[in-house]
Amino acid sequence: MAATPQNPAASAPRRKVSRHRGEGQWAMGHFTPLNGNEQLKKDDDGLNVRTRIETVYSKRGFDSIDPSDLRGRMRWWGLYTQRRPGIDGGKTAVLEPEELDDKHFMLRVRIDGGALTTRQLRVLGEVSQEFARGTADITDRQNIQYHWIRIEDVPEIWERLEGVGLSTITACGDSPRVMVGSPVAGIAEDEIIDATPALEEMKRRVLDNKAYSNLPRKFKTAISGSPLLDVVHEINDVAFVGVRHPEHGPGFDVWVGGGLSTNPKLGVRLGAWVPIDEVPDVYEGVISIFRDYGYRRLRTRARLKFLVADWGAEKFRQVLQDEYLKRQLIDGPAPEQPVQQWRDHIGVHRQKDGRFYVGFAPRVGRVDGATLTKVADLADAHGSGRVRTTVEQKMIILDVEEAQVESLVEGLEALDLTARPSSFRRGTMACTGIEFCKLAIVETKRRGSDLIDELERRLPDFDEPITINLNGCPNACARIQVADIGLKGQLVLDEDGNQVEGFQVHLGGALGLEPGFGRKVRGLKVTAEELPDYVERVLKRFQAERADGERFAAWAARAGEEALS
Numbered sequence: 001m002a003a004t005p006q007n008p009a010a011s012a013p014r015r016k017v018s019r020h021r022g023e024g025q026w027a028m029g030h031f032t033p034l035n036g037n038e039q040l041k042k043d044d045d046g047l048n049v050r051t052r053i054e055t056v057y058s059k060r061g062f063d064s065i066d067p068s069d070l071r072g073r074m075r076w077w078g079l080y081t082q083r084r085p086g087i088d089g090g091k092t093a094v095l096e097p098e099e100l101d102d103k104h105f106m107l108r109v110r111i112d113g114g115a116l117t118t119r120q121l122r123v124l125g126e127v128s129q130e131f132a133r134g135t136a137d138i139t140d141r142q143n144i145q146y147h148w149i150r151i152e153d154v155p156e157i158w159e160r161l162e163g164v165g166l167s168t169i170t171a172c173g174d175s176p177r178v179m180v181g182s183p184v185a186g187i188a189e190d191e192i193i194d195a196t197p198a199l200e201e202m203k204r205r206v207l208d209n210k211a212y213s214n215l216p217r218k219f220k221t222a223i224s225g226s227p228l229l230d231v232v233h234e235i236n237d238v239a240f241v242g243v244r245h246p247e248h249g250p251g252f253d254v255w256v257g258g259g260l261s262t263n264p265k266l267g268v269r270l271g272a273w274v275p276i277d278e279v280p281d282v283y284e285g286v287i288s289i290f291r292d293y294g295y296r297r298l299r300t301r302a303r304l305k306f307l308v309a310d311w312g313a314e315k316f317r318q319v320l321q322d323e324y325l326k327r328q329l330i331d332g333p334a335p336e337q338p339v340q341q342w343r344d345h346i347g348v349h350r351q352k353d354g355r356f357y358v359g360f361a362p363r364v365g366r367v368d369g370a371t372l373t374k375v376a377d378l379a380d381a382h383g384s385g386r387v388r389t390t391v392e393q394k395m396i397i398l399d400v401e402e403a404q405v406e407s408l409v410e411g412l413e414a415l416d417l418t419a420r421p422s423s424f425r426r427g428t429m430a431c432t433g434i435e436f437c438k439l440a441i442v443e444t445k446r447r448g449s450d451l452i453d454e455l456e457r458r459l460p461d462f463d464e465p466i467t468i469n470l471n472g473c474p475n476a477c478a479r480i481q482v483a484d485i486g487l488k489g490q491l492v493l494d495e496d497g498n499q500v501e502g503f504q505v506h507l508g509g510a511l512g513l514e515p516g517f518g519r520k521v522r523g524l525k526v527t528a529e530e531l532p533d534y535v536e537r538v539l540k541r542f543q544a545e546r547a548d549g550e551r552f553a554a555w556a557a558r559a560g561e562e563a564l565s
Helices: 036-043 046-060 073-077 118-131 151-162 196-206 276-293 304-311 313-325 369-382 402-414 423-427 445-458 531-545 552-558
Strands: 079-083 101-109 115-117 144-149 176-181 219-224 238-245 249-256 268-274 347-350 356-360 386-389 395-400 428-430 468-471 485-493 499-507 519-527
Touching (some): 073 079, 079 144, 101 151, 115 118, 118 144, 118 369, 118 386, 176 196, 196 219, 238 268, 238 276, 249 276, 268 276, 268 313, 276 304, 276 313, 304 313, 369 386, 369 395, 369 402, 395 402, 423 428, 423 445, 445 531, 499 531, 519 531
Parallel strands (some): 428 468, 468 485
Antiparallel strands (some): 079 101, 115 386, 238 249, 249 268, 386 395, 485 499, 499 519
């Protein structure tokens, strides 16, 4: 039809009319997948990929794996492809996934609450040595992480692990990840309440349950009855923190909406006190809110923290009570602030039964299968066969008689697993880094270990609590925003104008005592080679300028930019 003055629309471009589909919230009736990840999960539940791994991929090899399983559903069973060797950090964001993929996998074993027997630890060590080229890193969520895993070996690895009660189920993926818990639950002298029964029931209800296997994104859980607040509850999607109610006694304070990555948020209190036998109900309610109301349109907004930020704690609690629990929660007190900065249980500590537990520090979480086996031997010789991992990439041996303590400490020292570490050995963490991670830009594990050695040599008398966290990319797996010195890997220019590995610096972050995010000094970046010089310089200024008893985080918050540069 020709355009006429009476019909101007005939010559105008046709405007596409589309119905707004919101944030993809199921509870709002938006079930149509709004991105490839949501379509992948709708096409087939991630838990179902196990059958294909066992019956097809492990028999036909890596090249037989369907791409939707390879870079998607296999995560529901703890498997990620690892980075192909030799690809530098400058290509991380440039290459396609298939160009970054190696034909080997990272495999994550979930260790809920960090609880292990020596039998389990030996199997972890054996799997490492037989199938993972000796790798076995301790993560900052109490897991054990292997590399160099072949798809052909995965069914045998699962059989070995599950034979001793371990699993890789939903260790990754848009699912309930490992539930971190106090590594000294049930044994610590100062414990408010032992959360173990609640943690076990939470696992029973949600693991291998397809009601919770398609969440908008990952879901992180923490629970602890320790007054040390030893599970970094402030940065989990949901956390249960031990408190004493003035009328009802020991129970848990509920927190929701914490998380780091590129848009960090601290969790918020719901103001509710929950007795231990009701914790699993509240947990299911919170995870169900995330499943039903969580944002599924954009992956960058698909974490629970964004829903909590938009709703606020009051509305979140109301929805939890009205739609999911069908009852009101009891108002309760906030947890008391811990009296010490270290929350890692390192050193020798008396248990409530009169025996002792001994916490020790590997280097930036890096161990190997042979070492894990030797730790199991030490635990059997000196304890009762119980071992724990921590959220600080550390380990603990439980139930040591007083007469056995010194012998155990000496045995650990012989393995370079000191129970009396320097502040630098104790407080330095590192993510996987460019060695294996496809998202990383810089090397982290070796840098962190070398930094410990340099700082111990240069500052042998430094004994203040200090956390130094190295991350290979912006995603904050090593919690850079809440470290005293957080180091975010990126490529920087050296003094000759060459592009080299380096770090953006975050200073003065903290959890526990006055939690908050570190500050970034304008333009402050250091090359990897300059890192020891920089950290030494800043720590010396802290020592010179601090007030009596002042923590590094407090000093960094008030110090001038010149002092921090």
